[in-house]
Structure formats: C-alpha cells, structure tokens
Amino acid sequence: MSAAIKPLVAGNWKMNGLKASQAEFYKMVVGISDEVADTVDAMICAPSTLTALLAEKAGKGPPAIGGQDCHTAASGAHTGDISAEMLADAGASAVIVGHSERRTDHGESDAIVNAKAQAAWRAGLIAIICVGETEAERKAGNAVSIVEGQLNASIPDGATAENTVVAYEPVWAIGTGLTPTAADVAEMHKAMRVNLEGRLGSEGQAMRLLYGGSVKPANARELMSVDNVNGALVGGASLKADDLLGILAAYS
Numbered sequence: 665m666s667a668a669i670k671p672l673v674a675g676n677w678k679m680n681g682l683k684a685s686q687a688e689f690y691k692m693v694v695g696i697s698d699e700v701a702d703t704v705d706a707m708i709c710a711p712s713t714l715t716a717l718l719a720e721k722a723g724k725g726p727p728a729i730g731g732q733d734c735h736t737a738a739s740g741a742h743t744g745d746i747s748a749e750m751l752a753d754a755g756a757s758a759v760i761v762g763h764s765e766r767r768t769d770h771g772e773s774d775a776i777v778n779a780k781a782q783a784a785w786r787a788g789l790i791a792i793i794c795v796g797e798t799e800a801e802r803k804a805g806n807a808v809s810i811v812e813g814q815l816n817a818s819i820p821d822g823a824t825a826e827n828t829v830v831a832y833e834p835v836w837a838i839g840t841g842l843t844p845t846a847a848d849v850a851e852m853h854k855a856m857r858v859n860l861e862g863r864l865g866s867e868g869q870a871m872r873l874l875y876g877g878s879v880k881p882a883n884a885r886e887l888m889s890v891d892n893v894n895g896a897l898v899g900g901a902s903l904k905a906d907d908l909l910g911i912l913a914a915y916s
C-alpha cells in the first residue's frame with residue numbers, strides 16, 4: 665500500500681543554527697547523491713533567521729527548506745511571529761505545525777494547529793502536522809486513542825497527500841535516545857493510516873506518515889522499514905551532515 669509513496673526525511677533544527685551553520689548545510693547539499701534524491705525527499709526545517717540563506721544555498725535542492733511554525737494570519741500586529749507567507753517568500757516549501765514543543769511551550773491546542781495547517785496551505789506550503797502521546801498516556805494504554813483524537817482535530821478538511829504530511833512523534837522519545845519498538849510504531853502507523861483513509865479516502869492512503877523521536881543513522885533502517893512509515897522527522901541528528909546523510913542512506 666505504501667510502497668508507491670516517496671518517503672521524506674525532514675530535519676528539524678529547532679532553536680539551533682547560526683549563519684556559520686551554512687557550512688554544515690552545504691555538506692548536506694553536496695552529499696545527497698542523485699540516486700538518493702530519486703529515492704527519498706530531503707528537507708531541513710531551519711530557524712526562520714536562516715530560511716532565506718539556506719534556501720539560496722540549496723538552490724533547487726535537495727534539501728528542500730521548511731519552517732518550524734507559522735502564525736495563522738498572513739500579516740498583522742503579531743510581534744515576534746512569522747507567517748506562512750513570509751516563510752514561502754523566504755524560500756520555504758513546507759512548515760511544521762503542532763510540534764509537541766509548541767503544544768507544550770506555547771499552549772497550542774489542536775484547534776490552533778488546525779488553523780496553522782490551513783495557513784500553510786493558503787501560502788502554498790506543505791503542512792507537516794505533528795501528533796504524539798506523552799509517556800503517561802502510553803503507560804495508561806491510551807497512546808492510539810490520544811493520537812487519533814489529535815489527528816481528527818488537528819488535520820483540517822481538505823487535507824491531501826500533496827499538501828499534508830503527518831509526523832508521529834511520541835513525546836517521550838524526543839531527544840531522549842528512547843524509541844518505541846518496531847511493533848509499537850507499526851501499530852500506531854497502521855492506526856493512523858486507517859484513520860486517515862477512513863476520513864480522506866485515497867488521499868489518506870497516499871499521505872506520508874513520518875516517525876520522529878531519537879532517529880539516528882544506527883536505528884533509521886529498522887524504523888524506516890516499518891509498514892506505513894514513509895520517512896522521518898529528525899531533530900538532533902539533522903544538525904550534522906554525516907548523520908543526516910546516514911539516515912537518508914537507510915533508503916539506499
């Protein structure tokens with residue numbers, strides 16, 4: 665079913681990176697072979713201070729350039745915020761919305777995430793919509809129902825395989841070195857596929873479902889080979905060209 669889906673490995677630099685990081689980024693640009701680019705899409709979601717610089721450095725890419733968050737409005741009196749239109753103008757083709765760090769640090773609800781995804785589409789960006797349970801929710805046996813609730817409320821009507829990517833990131837696996845078992849990832853991604861197909865039909869069937877949380881070169885091959893896993897959202901390991909290229913190599 666997911667065999668025809670071209671996977672995506674997206675790096676999320678979070679609040680890391682200075683102008684000097686262009687050198688490491690350029691190692692990624694030159695390190696992604698045509699063969700790898702044919703097999704897997706690559707993206708770096710940089711801090712917005714670097715969006716334009718990296719987009720210029722990448723040229724046509726890969727990697728593509730994404731943002732990490734956007735406001736719901738196109739412009740206006742929102743000090744410190746960035747709109748999806750601004751990200752598109754700076755050379756981004758996608759934006760992450762609903763990352764657990766935004767949900768926790770900024771109190772973003774599913775409704776806000778839903779509105780941000782629509783803002784991304786309005787600007788012509790792909791919305792990378794993040795979902796995932798906490799450790800307590802998994803221990804209580806509620807992981808699947810929590811994630812289904814987030815999918816239902818965070819993904820707007822009108823989502824397609826072209827305009828939306830879903831990233832499953834268990835909160836307890838982010839930056840901890842812990843990962844779910846392959847069986848747990850398979851169970852969650854199957855449940856997400858069934859949910860999205862039920863709601864969106866063939867678009868849900870073709871939508872890319874990324875796994876995120878402590879993905880490294882050493883575990884990428886196992887995680888990326890799980891059914892219904894169509895790539896990765898990578899934090900720490902996406903800051904180093906060797907690590908990012910090692911993760912992309914899981915598809916070679």
Ligand SMILES: O=C(CO)COP(=O)(O)O
Pocket residue numbers: 676763833837838839840841876877878879897898899900901
């Ligand atoms: O939050 C993540 C990506 O969005 C995952 O971060 P790590 O890969 O550092 O665990």
